[in-house]
Amino acid sequence: MIKQEMILRNTLRQLGFESQEILPQGGFGAVLARAGVGKTAFLVQLALSGLLNEKKVLHISLNDPVDKVAIWYKELFRLLAAGDETVNKTAYLESLLPNRFIMTFRVEGFSVAKLEERLSDLSEQGIFTPSIVIIDGLNFEESKIAEIQELKQMAERRGLQVWFTVQTHRHEDAAADGLPLFFAPLSHFFDIMLELRPEHADVHIKVLRGGGAAGESALLDPTTMLIKENL
Amino acid sequence: MGSMIEKVRNIGISAHIDSGKTTLTERILFYTKRIHAIHDVKGKDGVGATMDSMELEKERGITIASAATYCQWKDYDINIIDTPGHVDFTIEVERSLRVLDGAVLVLCSVGGVQSQSITVDMQMKRYNVPCIAFINKCDRSGANPDRVVSQLRSKLGHNAVAMQIPIGLEADFQGVVDLLSMKAIYFDGPNGDVIRMEEIPTELLETAQSKREELIDAASLFSDELTEAILEEVEITEEMIAKAVRKGTLIRKMTPVLMGSAYKNKAVQPMLDAVLNYLPSPDEIENTALDLDRDEAPVLLSSDSAKPTVALAFKLEEGAYGQLTYIRVYQGNLEKGATIVNTRTGKKTKVGRVVRMHADQMEDIEAVPAGVIGALFGIECSSGDTFVSQGLNYTMTSMFVPKPVISLAIVPKDNKSQINMSKALNRFTKEDPTFHTHVDEETLETIIEGMGELHLEIYVERMKREYNAEVETSKPRVAYRETITQRGEFNYTHKKQTGGSGQYGRVAGYLEPITEGDEDFIFDNQIKGGLIPTNFIPACEKGFQLSMAKGPKMEFPVTGVRVVINDGAYHAVDSSDMAFQAAARGAFREGYARAKAVIQEPIMKVVVESPTEFQGAVMGLLNQRRGMIVGAQDEGVMTVIEAQVPLSEMFGFSTVLRSSTQGKAQFTMEFAVYRQVPQSVAEKLAEEFAQKKKNES
Numbered sequence: 001m002i003k004q005e006m007i008l009r010n011t012l013r014q015l016g017f018e019s020q021e022i023l024p025q026g027g028f029g030a031v032l033a034r035a036g037v038g039k040t041a042f043l044v045q046l047a048l049s050g051l052l053n054e055k056k057v058l059h060i061s062l063n064d065p066v067d068k069v070a071i072w073y074k075e076l077f078r079l080l081a082a083g084d085e086t087v088n089k090t091a092y093l094e095s096l097l098p099n100r101f102i103m104t105f106r107v108e109g110f111s112v113a114k115l116e117e118r119l120s121d122l123s124e125q126g127i128f129t130p131s132i133v134i135i136d137g138l139n140f141e142e143s144k145i146a147e148i149q150e151l152k153q154m155a156e157r158r159g160l161q162v163w164f165t166v167q168t169h170r171h172e173d174a175a176a177d178g179l180p181l182f183f184a185p186l187s188h189f190f191d192i193m194l195e196l197r198p199e200h201a202d203v204h205i206k207v208l209r210g211g212g213a214a215g216e217s218a219l220l221d222p223t224t225m226l227i228k229e230n231l
Numbered sequence: 232m233g234s235m236i237e238k239v240r241n242i243g244i245s246a247h248i249d250s251g252k253t254t255l256t257e258r259i260l261f262y263t264k265r266i267h268a269i270h271d272v273k274g275k276d277g278v279g280a281t282m283d284s285m286e287l288e289k290e291r292g293i294t295i296a297s298a299a300t301y302c303q304w305k306d307y308d309i310n311i312i313d314t315p316g317h318v319d320f321t322i323e324v325e326r327s328l329r330v331l332d333g334a335v336l337v338l339c340s341v342g343g344v345q346s347q348s349i350t351v352d353m354q355m356k357r358y359n360v361p362c363i364a365f366i367n368k369c370d371r372s373g374a375n376p377d378r379v380v381s382q383l384r385s386k387l388g389h390n391a392v393a394m395q396i397p398i399g400l401e402a403d404f405q406g407v408v409d410l411l412s413m414k415a416i417y418f419d420g421p422n423g424d425v426i427r428m429e430e431i432p433t434e435l436l437e438t439a440q441s442k443r444e445e446l447i448d449a450a451s452l453f454s455d456e457l458t459e460a461i462l463e464e465v466e467i468t469e470e471m472i473a474k475a476v477r478k479g480t481l482i483r484k485m486t487p488v489l490m491g492s493a494y495k496n497k498a499v500q501p502m503l504d505a506v507l508n509y510l511p512s513p514d515e516i517e518n519t520a521l522d523l524d525r526d527e528a529p530v531l532l533s534s535d536s537a538k539p540t541v542a543l544a545f546k547l548e549e550g551a552y553g554q555l556t557y558i559r560v561y562q563g564n565l566e567k568g569a570t571i572v573n574t575r576t577g578k579k580t581k582v583g584r585v586v587r588m589h590a591d592q593m594e595d596i597e598a599v600p601a602g603v604i605g606a607l608f609g610i611e612c613s614s615g616d617t618f619v620s621q622g623l624n625y626t627m628t629s630m631f632v633p634k635p636v637i638s639l640a641i642v643p644k645d646n647k648s649q650i651n652m653s654k655a656l657n658r659f660t661k662e663d664p665t666f667h668t669h670v671d672e673e674t675l676e677t678i679i680e681g682m683g684e685l686h687l688e689i690y691v692e693r694m695k696r697e698y699n700a701e702v703e704t705s706k707p708r709v710a711y712r713e714t715i716t717q718r719g720e721f722n723y724t725h726k727k728q729t730g731g732s733g734q735y736g737r738v739a740g741y742l743e744p745i746t747e748g749d750e751d752f753i754f755d756n757q758i759k760g761g762l763i764p765t766n767f768i769p770a771c772e773k774g775f776q777l778s779m780a781k782g783p784k785m786e787f788p789v790t791g792v793r794v795v796i797n798d799g800a801y802h803a804v805d806s807s808d809m810a811f812q813a814a815a816r817g818a819f820r821e822g823y824a825r826a827k828a829v830i831q832e833p834i835m836k837v838v839v840e841s842p843t844e845f846q847g848a849v850m851g852l853l854n855q856r857r858g859m860i861v862g863a864q865d866e867g868v869m870t871v872i873e874a875q876v877p878l879s880e881m882f883g884f885s886t887v888l889r890s891s892t893q894g895k896a897q898f899t900m901e902f903a904v905y906r907q908v909p910q911s912v913a914e915k916l917a918e919e920f921a922q923k924k925k926n927e928s
Contacts, residue, residue: 101860
């Protein structure tokens with residue numbers, strides 16, 4: 001039931017994408033929003049969908065400690081599974097957790113070389129080989145094209161689907177396509193770009209780029225951070 | 232003894248093992264003139280630090296039992312609880328925090344915020360204890376107080392604000408700059424007791440000014456007066472800043488950070504000043520009791536010595552003169568000769584000797600007033616009991632006590648040891664609610680249960696040293712348990728006709744897993760129309776509950792079962808309590824067989840701190856032990872790896888970890904959750920169980 005519920009609620013499906021598998025192996029997806037709008041919550045929902053589809057998810061946070069990231073998963077799972085009384089939710093979530101690995105770095109301590117080294121440590125010992133990677137908190141204003149390029153090469157080599165949060169600012173000049181200026185030179189690396197924009201009491205999710213779904217939009221409930229159903 | 236409640240501080244000194252808190256306490260006692268010589272923790276002089284009163288603690292250089300002590304600083308009374316640093320003994324820390332009003336979080340300036348500091352900090356949050364931080368060991372190589380301040384912010388989420396900056400670091404550490412008075416403070420004399428105030432060294436002036444700005448900025452959030460002074464650019468006084476910092480600290484929105492080196496006798500006195508200036512007095516803390524006469528309604532207690540007494544016994548110790556009960560008085564006055572009532576037992580007791588403790592020495596006093604910690608002699612009670620004046624029926628909030636996860640059998644070596652062992656166990660179980668003991672009905676062995684390998688090891692050694700009880704121990708056993716995973720129906724008739732009056736009872740219904748909450752057993756009676764007469768229902772419940780003690784699968788205790796009975800039958804003559812109890816047992820077995828029972832094992836949250844170069848090896852070790860790695864936190868030179876590992880796989884882990892990391896990694900472990908064992912382990916357990924049964928028969 002929980003699985004069915006989560007598949008129905010699947011954020012990407014609601015946005016008009018045909019399946020969760022929208023990113024190719026080695027593909028990049030970005031969720032753009034201002035601070036506090038719900039980028040992390042959104043990506044954790046994508047990660048949970050991945051876990052329910054038996055994918056291995058590596059969550060990299062450059063802001064929060066491991067415990068805090070784990071709480072995101074627990075809370076969002078609780079909200080998503082709220083209507084289902086048939087199963088033991090704690091046990092169900094626990095059955096998914098072996099497929100999740102949280103890695104945190106200090107922003108200044110993060111580098112592609114270090115990540116690659118960690119990933120090799122994990123995969124060579126047969127501990128964990130992810131297929132989806134969430135990178136939360138990378139500073140794109142300071143990130144150099146070379147760093148993103150390296151990440152891209154690593155993702156392609158390892159067949160990873162990588163989702164990023166991209167923080168934008170309220171009073172910021174935009175390029176012609178509506179993307180923040182600092183992001184424009186990097187945007188060609190990304191296959192999908194979604195924007196979360198608060199308007200009145202809701203948060204709109206807009207597809208800026210991505211397959212046939214570009215231009216589609218959906219709403220996020222700001223109290224639960226879950227996508228609103230039946231739009 | 233000072234009498235004004237606002238001049239009393241009840242503080243704890245909490246920290247990671249080896250961050251130097253016992254040394255710090257020792258220096259505090261020296262500067263407050265409670266002791267006249269300084270001894271080190273692992274003393275070369277064979278005396279050992281005063282607060283480590285147990286021999287074993289001296290030998291291992293760690294603090295196990297928290298000793299309460301009293302001292303005076305600048306006409307304030309300070310009661311100090313020295314708390315243990317190892318995770319196995321956290322019940323001691325929790326009990327201390329329950330009775331404290333404030334705490335000093337001691338951190339090592341080299342090691343910084345380590346996993347145990349995180350556990351201790353969580354406990355402080357749970358009991359809402361305001362704290363100040365003391366960054367110790369600034370004289371050590373690699374000392375970096377700035378890094379520790381930022382860790383306090385990033386790892387513990389404290390609004391940590393430095394009140395001082397160091398003058399020199401590592402071997403060159405000379406003293407501190409006080410950012411309130413903007414003076415350099417040096418600590419002269421062989422024991423650092425001669426304080427010399429000087430102008431700030433020129434090279435530190437700029438840093439001091441910018442740090443003072445940061446401090447004022449942070450403090451201004453808690454004081455309009457200070458904010459106005461900043462805006463109007465008038466002189467900012469020391470008092471203004473101190474008042475604002477105090478306000479922020481009391482509501483746990485700010486953590487003032489002091490620094491120094493207890494071992495080198497530097498900057499302990501300003502830390503004591505900070506205890507007076509920033510930590511609360513007992514009447515600034517809200518304490519509530521539960522009124523048992525009004526359905527446990529919370530009652531706010533006041534630190535008024537004229538009101539009826541409410542006091543909590545938070546620690547027991549067997550001393551040379553009998554049982555010593557450490558007590559915190561929350562309301563009223565606990566006087567020699569007064570009659571008090573133990574709320575749990577209802578027993579009245581006359582207060583005999585009242586003392587104030589200084590580690591293992593004591594001082595007789597007439598009374599313990601509200602807000603103060605003292606000790607009583609000759610009071611029969613258990614740890615956690617509440618004492619009140621006659622006429623009151625209050626209990627202090629019950630303390631969270633985790634269930635034991637590990638056990639081992641102990642066998643006394645001779646008859647004398649047998650007697651001494653009983654005495655020791657009797658005392659330990661009274662002192663420590665996480666330590667349990669019972670006799671196994673089948674093997675007749677004495678089983679001790681606790682929170683970890685080290686926890687039990689320490690007790691076994693204490694038996695030997697303090698009670699002269701030599702015991703042999705078995706291999707530690709993990710507390711497995713059984714539970715069901717699906718609904719299982721039952722319809723069982725117990726019928727016996729063997730001469731005399733017969734036995735008859737039929738019970739029908741189902742068992743199902745409890746999916747929410749952490750209750751172990753729920754009994755739901757849905758019998759209608761008197762199919763089972765009401766007077767037999769308690770017998771049915773008892774029958775089911777007794778069956779939970781030993782699961783039909785492998786004789787482990789059963790948990791998480793909801794029993795619903797909705798049908799049954801009785802016989803006017805042959806039905807009895809005994810018959811229905813037997814029917815319930817049969818029904819349980821029947822339902823259980825259909826409910827897909829599984830074995831669960833305790834899973835521990837293991838946190839390893841390792842130099843980054845060994846993180847791969849550590850993850851490998853955890854993985855080999857069926858560990859699920861939750862995450863890895865990169866902290867620059869160190870990596871913190873958090874995993875969930877079955878307790879059964881953790882025996883001997885410390886040795887393996889040491890050898891794989893050149894002794895540079897350390898770990899903490901605490902119970903996290905019970906989880907179903909994998910098939911291979913279940914099969915192994917089944918084999919062992921079959922073998923045991925075979926041997927028995």
